[in-house]
Amino acid sequence: MQDYEARDNILAGRVLLITGAGAGIGRVAARTAAAHGASVVLLGRSLDSLEPVYDEIVAAGHPTPAILALDLGMAGPHEYRQVADVIENTFGRLDGVLHNAALLGDIMPLESYDPDTWDLVMKVNLRAPFLLTQALLPLLRRSPDASIVMTSSSVGRRARAFWGAYAISKCGVEGLVQILADELANTSDIRVNAVNPGGTRTRMRSQAYPGEDPATVKVAETLMPLYLYLLGPDSAGITGQSFDAPPPRTA
Numbered sequence: 001m002q003d004y005e006a007r008d009n010i011l012a013g014r015v016l017l018i019t020g021a022g023a024g025i026g027r028v029a030a031r032t033a034a035a036h037g038a039s040v041v042l043l044g045r046s047l048d049s050l051e052p053v054y055d056e057i058v059a060a061g062h063p064t065p066a067i068l069a070l071d072l073g074m075a076g077p078h079e080y081r082q083v084a085d086v087i088e089n090t091f092g093r094l095d096g097v098l099h100n101a102a103l104l105g106d107i108m109p110l111e112s113y114d115p116d117t118w119d120l121v122m123k124v125n126l127r128a129p130f131l132l133t134q135a136l137l138p139l140l141r142r143s144p145d146a147s148i149v150m151t152s153s154s155v156g157r158r159a160r161a162f163w164g165a166y167a168i169s170k171c172g173v174e175g176l177v178q179i180l181a182d183e184l185a186n187t188s189d190i191r192v193n194a195v196n197p198g199g200t201r202t203r204m205r206s207q208a209y210p211g212e213d214p215a216t217v218k219v220a221e222t223l224m225p226l227y228l229y230l231l232g233p234d235s236a237g238i239t240g241q242s243f244d245a246p247p248p249r250t251a
Contacts, residue, residue: 012037020101022049
């Protein structure tokens with residue numbers, strides 16, 4: 001994927017939902033998808049974080065996005081069905097989802113891990129992608145080329161000491177991708193894949209590695225070719241896979 005170059009209009013006519021769109025990777029993904037022709041539904045916890053992204057997309061002359069403020073740590077099946085209803089009423093279709101929102105939780109031994117923090121991380125990182133996807137499947141089934149992309153992690157492939165609920169939630173995401181892809185393979189045109197972004201210059205990264213020099217970590221823009229590939233038509237037929245974002249190009 002390091003050499004993949006998406007054509008300018010690769011997402012033209014598509015409606016994409018991006019969670020965690022107010023900051024970090026989600027914000028860059030929303031702007032990038034819009035720049036490639038998509039009508040983007042920006043979902044995040046607060047309007048204050050989403051409105052600047054909306055304004056940036058509109059100011060650039062891209063398709064007008066929509067905003068949905070929702071706290072994934074508090075939402076239940078009813079709220080996720082409301083998300084599906086809003087998308088259907090606004091756009092009449094949905095062609096893809098990028099499940100990007102996540103919480104880090106605590107970096108500490110399981111012996112000391114706070115149960116309430118554990119539950120919140122699981123709600124945002126694993127329960128939300130499950131329930132939101134479940135609510136959106138009827139819309140996604142109508143698309144001739146729908147794509148679901150979930151965000152994994154290296155500690156979701158091989159859990160490591162002290163990564164607690166975050167690692168367990170990402171292990172769950174990997175399993176969720178495999179099950180959904182297997183279940184949908186013969187009954188729909190929906191493909192489901194995961195992306196491990198790797199070390200990326202975000203607020204979560206700085207929380208996990210407070211002593212790290214941000215200049216040594218790749219920026220979110222370097223991930224976008226992979227996201228465009230998976231959300232666009234060039235990845236048709238590819239499902240149930242877990243991708244590592246390629247390292248940044250070196251001179």
